[in-house]
Amino acid sequence: MPKSKAKTTTSDFIEIKNAKIHNLKKVSLNIPRDKFVVITGLSGSGKSSLAFNTLYAEGQRRYIESLSSYARQFLGKIKKPEVDYIKGIPPAIAIEQKVNTKNSRSTVGTSTEIYDYLKLFYARIGNTFSPISGKKVVKHSITDVVNFALKHPNGTKIMILAPIDFPKERTIIQQLTIISQQGYTRIEKKTGTESKLIKIQDILSEKEKITKTSAKKDKFFIIVDRIKVSDNEDNISRIGDSVATSFFEGKGKTVLKIINENEDIYQEFSNKFEADGTEFEEPTVHTFNFNNPIGACKLCGGFGKIIGISEKLVVPNQKLSIFQDAVACWRGEKMQYYKNQLIEVSEKINFPIHKPYNKLSDSQKELLWNGNKDFEGINTFFKILESKPHKIQSRIILARYRGKTDCPDCKGTRLKKETSYIKIAGRPIQDLVLMQIGDLKEYFKNIKLSDYEKEVTKRILIEINSRLEFLCNVGLSYLTLNRLSSTLSGGESQRINLATSIGSSLVGALYILDEPTIGLHSRDCNRLIKVLRKLQEIGNSVVVVEHDEDVMREADQIIDMGPLAGSHGGEVVFQGNRDQLVKAKNSLTAKYLTGEEKIAIPKNRRKNSKLNGKIEIIGATHNNLKDINVSFPLKIMTVVTGVSGSGKSSLVGDILFPALQRKYDIYSSQVGSFEEIKGDFNKLRNVEFVDQNPIGRSSRSNPVTYIKAYDEIRKLFSQQQASKINGFQPAHFSFNIDGGRCDECQGDGTITIEMQFMADVVLTCESCNGKRFKEDVLEVKFKNKNIYDILELTVDDAIEFFGGEQTLERKIKQKLQVLSDVGLGYVKLGQASNSLSGGESQRIKLASFLIHDKKDKPTMFIFDEPTTGLHFHDIKKLLAAFNALLENGHTIIIIEHNLEIIKNADWIIDIGAEGGADGGNIVFEGTPEELIKCEESYTGHFLKPILENI
Secondary structure, eight states: OOOOOOOOOGGGEEEEEEEOSTTOOSEEEEEETTSEEEEEESTTSSHHHHIIIIIIHHHHHHHHHTSOHHHHTTSOOOOOOSOSEEESOOOEEEEOSSOOOOOTTOBHHHHTTHHHHHHHHHHHHOEEBOTTTOOBOBOOOHHHHHHHHHTSOTTOEEEEEEEOOOOTTSOHHHHHHHHHHTTOOEEEEEETTEEEEEEHHHHHTTSSOOOHHHHHHSEEEEEEEEEEOOOSHHHHHHHHHHHHHHHHHTTSEEEEEEEOSSOOEEEEEESSSEETTEEOOOOOGGGGOTTSTTTBOTTTTTSSEEEEEOHHHHSSOTTSBTTTTOSGGGOSTTTHHHHHHHHHHHHHHTOOTTSBGGGSOHHHHHHHHHOBTTBOOHHHHHHHHHTOTTSHHHHHHHHHHEEEEEOTTTTTSOBOGGGGGEEETTEEHHHHHTSBHHHHHHHHHHOOOOHHHHHHTHHHHHHHHHHHHHHHHTTOTTOBTTSBGGGSOHHHHHHHHHHHHHHTTOOSOEEEEEOTTTTOOHHHHHHHHHHHHHHHHTTOEEEEEOOOHHHHHHOSEEEEEESSSGGGOOEEEEEEOHHHHTTOSSOHHHHHHHTSSOOOOOSSOOOOOTTTOEEEEEEEOSTTOOSEEEEEESSSEEEEEOSTTSSHHHHIIIIIHHHHHHHTTOOOOOOOSOSEEEEOGGGOSEEEEEOSSOSOSSTTOOHHHHTTHHHHHHHHHHTSHHHHHHTOOGGGGOSSSTTTBOTTTTTSSEEEEOOTTSOOEEEEOTTTTTOOBOHHHHTOOBTTBOHHHHHTSBHHHHHHHTOSSSHHHHHHHHHHHHHHHTTOTTSBTTOOGGGSOHHHHHHHHHHHHHHTOOTTSOEEEEEEOTTTTOOHHHHHHHHHHHHHHHHTTOEEEEEOOOHHHHHTOSEEEEEESSSGGGOOEEEEEEOHHHHTTOTTOHHHHHHHHHHHTO
């Protein structure tokens, strides 16, 4: 009989039946296990609801349910998702694009576990070297001493000596009397190269004399044993016993005297971990742990930073010399005394007063800061001020120059100074954590170790090398292990989690990722795809929520959600591979992939003209910027691009934005290092950084309150007949003020019950059933909907609902229309701000600016990756919103990698060419058409086929 085909079993799939959470419309589908699956679709089409709120929530819930009741008390309560059933789901791991931690102790090294292996690496084979002589610190055993003795030919005479220490509390005679009572008869006195044997009894009977001066100047030894070298067992045993006695009598030290005809050889041994008279700490894992008191720097406590005198504030322009007043606190009539003091002695101490500060050597900077006997340095200057706290001027100057600064003891590496004495291949662990990950990978690839060291650290090196490889593959080679986790972007944080997950080598899990390509240049996308594919190939199911075409092309299966967003989405439009997707008729994604729909290039780009003006940054040297000069044209759209870590955020976020804020007398954070900002400041009135931080952290904050549309909605409800009868004012429809809101839950709709030793339980308020308002307030209706029903509407549904001719309705619709225009038509009016993604928060801020836009206040808007979470169709809407701002005379600067945004730019600033230390240069400035001719630009290389195909 012919063999029948193997049937596909349900265990080969994750089977979802009737998922109904958020806008999902009873979605049923089978997702193949152990495959690479991409979920795509418009923003708000239901991708995250399917991936995170359904798949991940159920995977986590089942895992927690499988634990003991004791373990469950330490974990949060997870609500069962709204779905009939899910079969065949493996344990789920979600890797989201949120910065994981604000913990100031968490670093890239600790979060990826590389630092844990580095600690083990150094604890196992690290060698300690004395900072005095550079000698290796060794702790000798009895076996080491015996082996040294047996290296000499049989018959060689040796003496086993124990150094004598004359304590201050005893006289020389008293000490020698004790030694004599212990059975020793002779001592040896060594003066320079000469030695003399003396009987203890002769000293006690005053036939020989040892003075106090001699006791300090000369060396004295107890003669423990005299023996000839022989390899028979009795002799070896005798040497061992004598050495043990010598170690005891010499308080951890012993000396072997090899007697030769020409010159005697003295070899010292110590069973203490010491060298050059200093005892060192033996390395353990805790020695390298900055979160442990044993290893942490004593000054900063392992944080790496202290509140102290900030170098950046003291020397704001590092291109100036000391003579040109580089030291800001030494300017002015009175304070110039300290500067003049240095100028007067500069020739004597060989200090270059005309050399720019940034060209001074480390030793010259140290001299400037610490001073010497000839002049008072910067640190001494501030100590003088600290000694006069009663003077207001002293307190003002100290406050002006204080800030977070690298710890002077550990130089920001967090470890105590003694740790730097422990080295492998000539480098301490501090050097390794400050190296870029790409350089560190090469260092470990070429590290030279002995056969013994290789054997001991074989497994450790495998773990370190694999994790470094993964980090480079996900485009993070420019980071250092010492980089704080809290300073990473959402995309960087997500890719670090991804590398960590791969490093842990889990098998049989379901990985769900939220747009891992965010913040990643097109150059690095292929490497990321290989990492995701490797994760799948080792036996995991990988589900990625993504819009990137390259990722879709490589997927085993694509699930397209739609057809539109919000209440018009929540359905599976397509499921299959990419070749099948392009044939799908009702898929917007397919239309963009085939070119049926596209984001058009503007026919005429706005010109960078002198009439419009510009802002110039001169001499930017912050982080990895290489002393660059950059011009930002006004009244056009400029895109700042480049590979990850090239210096885009350093230039725009850390220099341009805070420097402009100060020009317009707005409070700003510390500005990065640069020489000068100049330009047509009179052509701007303000500067706004539209970032992805939440618009509010309270559950009561929502989009409709942020754009001020809720004020009109409350007024509208207060004008209804039922409100007039009950005397309701607009305040009664607010969940922030007592009156109309539910008294039980204070307008939250939920009540949190603290369970002390267990996770807090969040329950729906029984009084209002989660509707947030009192019953009589909910009875007030407008077009058969109460205030709760209104807040449950999506923006697009609300626009349709408020379609009347009343003045308030028109105002509400006008404001909500802007939210729809920036691609947020699917968001509910009352959706809590803390549940919005970073990209959604950013677009709500943009909508707010568009609503309250004033043409007479030209503003520079700075956007950091505004395409986060956006489908092609949403990017089209976003560009229309940008054009609306530009038409009103504003300026837009965008930090972006998305090629759809780049091709629509009027002006491009490409930074690079690489990331980290190899970045920070201006690769190109000009239009997209000129960029594709620049061979050095990675961006131009990827943009070229797009522009040439149009």
